[in-house]
Amino acid sequence: MTNADGPPKAPPTPPTTEEKAAFEEIEWEHVSPADRTGGPERTVFAFGLVLLAAVYLYHRSTGELYLVLSWAVGPEDWLLLLAVVVGVAFGLVPRVGKRGRREVKRVAQRLRGRWLTLVSLGVLAGVLAIALYAVLSGLQPRLTMETGNPGPDRFQPPVGFDGPYMSTRTDCVGTVTGEAVGERRCHGTWTYPLGTDRWGYKMTDLLIIGSRPVLYATVVTIGVIVPLATLVGVVAGYYGGLLDDLLMSYVDVQLSVPAIVLYLIAYLFVGNSMFVLLVAFGLLSWGGIARIVRSETLQRREEGYVRSARVIGASNPYILRRHVLPNITNSIVPATFHLIAVLVLTEAALSFLGFHVSFQSWGMTIAEGLFRDHPLEVWWNSTTPALVLMATVAAFKLAGDGLRDVLDPRGDHE
């Protein structure tokens, strides 16, 4: 072996003890190469599915209306539970290990100081907690009969405001001011902090009940729709070939079916429910996310770290999970939150138009406050749910963008 003017090469020296420790000590033949691709996740997922099926069968056999507490379960609730199983298996379980906990800690550290994201997440957590309470307790709005007069207390204004005395049908709980009967104003009281609607339902109850669609939209999107879109997109982008062609052709077909038409057909023949909405607008709207994921995967597949991982013998599922997926969260996370917001708004819009997807949802309450004579006189009936809806949707969008930044370690030095 000759070398003209290359760098001087030391004659082969016996390795020092240090080098031995670093390079020689591992006796690979005694190490079992265990490919632990998604071990615990899959176990938990399979167990969850079995458990869900068992609960479903048990519930069917008892013929009870309620599953737990006062939760009257319909098809959308089983979808919700399926989403919870997926979320626990693939969202929570990987965070339990040491590495997962470290990641969570890092993300939590990056969250500090991002008050907008924190506030958004706080709002969402609050709304979701309230919605969970509403679902589990089977909450119904209570009629209000505080005054001695017969019948519920209709159109009581919120505390600190006043409304027309005539709208309450001379049944005001608070003080009444003004002379002529037509001019009299009814003042709000703490009995009904946000007032009541035309049936005499408390606005607070209506707002709480109206939050249920948010829970369904969030959990089903995160637990079913986005995992499905991600799986399809990643598989199509990473493996390519005929599989890619078939999957993407299907996505094209699906994208060309207008969800609203499907919803209306289902509305006519199946009936109306949150389940129909989730299927029509949710399970048929993941094509866009799948396309984004696919194109991102196509880029990531060519990255050096994917190639390096293949050189060291990493399996494809491992590469997808550890190298491809974490690097496409930049697009998945905002798209997910956007889809949730769109679903919440769609539900509100349909309920507003009179398709009462989720009874007494925010959209329906807004419509009830508006579709009457002199809607502005009883503004609180439509404005409060509208404000809550707006805050929720804004929180989803802001949280999505904020989380994307938080999940990306490159944002540390901004």
Place this chain on the structure above:
Amino acid sequence: MSDEPLLSVTDLEKHYPITEGLLRRQTGTVRAVDGVSFDVARGESVGLVGESGCGKSTTALSVLRLEEPTGGAVRFDGEDVLNYDDEELRRFRRRAQLVLQDPDSAFNPRQTVGEAIEEPLRIHGLPNPERRRHVVEDTIEHVGLPADAADGYPHEFSGGERQRLALARALVLNPDLLIADEPVSALDGRTKSGVLELLARVQSRFDVAIVLISHDVDLVRRFCDRVAVMYLGRVVERGAVEDVLTNPAHPYTQSLVEAVPSLDPTAVASSPALRTDELPDATDLPDGCRFHPRCPAVIQPEGIDLPHEEWLGVTALRFRLANEWGDEADRRELLENGSTPSRETTDPSFETALRNAFDLPESDSTAESTLETAINALESGSLEAARRQLADGFASPCEEISPAELEVRVDGESATDATTRLVACHHYNDDISSGESSAPAENHSSK
């Protein structure tokens, strides 16, 4: 050093089909690697050099089975790599590693560097996290970075540091073979020599065989023991670095070595420039010797004996007609530009213009009659006839026969049995180049 080389690549082929439509009907083939052979001994460094697009990287990926080769054989430590089962492939993945060109994409931005370097150990099943951590820190120190670099994210390091860390990741399994694909071409000068020094140190200390893939002849000269020069998916010349790069035998190697800028401004190019800088279409590679459309030393067919420049002029005209003769526009341009030397001629004929533009001969009688007919055909607008005429009259053996690798000994070189020089060029095949007086190097120096 045992007799058997650590890595032996024989006639490696990687063809990519070009398909169309949903049914994936094959409409063509890209011959990215088409018959590459080379050997790498234990602890040796071999350079794989050539222009971008010549198949160097595809060769590396095929050798490592990141791309499945479509033909040929790869033997690693006496075993057939292409017939490995899963378990054997897994063992191979511990022993052969790759370092990539781009340090920016070499690391997953969502992982700490420590996690990335630890990954090979984890994948190959080293269960103890403390021990993994210890090995990782040790390796990082070996490549010249502090051990606590393990906790940093890739974006916190410079390009050179990242390339060192990439080297650490490749070394953490203590491989026998390291393929470095343009490991320093994304780095600037000083960082570059630092990483190279590290590579050399690592090689000598851990007795790793290195395949250095580069377009940079100088780099290979500095770093490697042996070199294989690639052109369009084939090895055109291989042998000891000091032989091949100081006294190149193949015309392509000559042009490659020549292309390295010299520090001496008075140095004169000793070999003629390539006829064109354009690479042939990868889906439609030339027959015979792949280099012949660009080769400044194309062999004249039997019966033709033109002076070198005139012969080159004739071939230039022929390839121009065969490939991209745009009729009227080309013709007009030719009349405008080609006629400049003979401006005094008031009415430059097409023939004079063509002859001037391509430096065509008027001497040799056989050649002249063929040429005359072809030019006349072209002037009368019959492109096909002109093409056929030229093809019949001036077809070089280089276009027809694919050159095999031949052992070549140039006087005064240090060739031993271990460093046999193999060249794939008809100039060294006496059966074909009998009409030619000598090898291309002498050919040029004589002019």
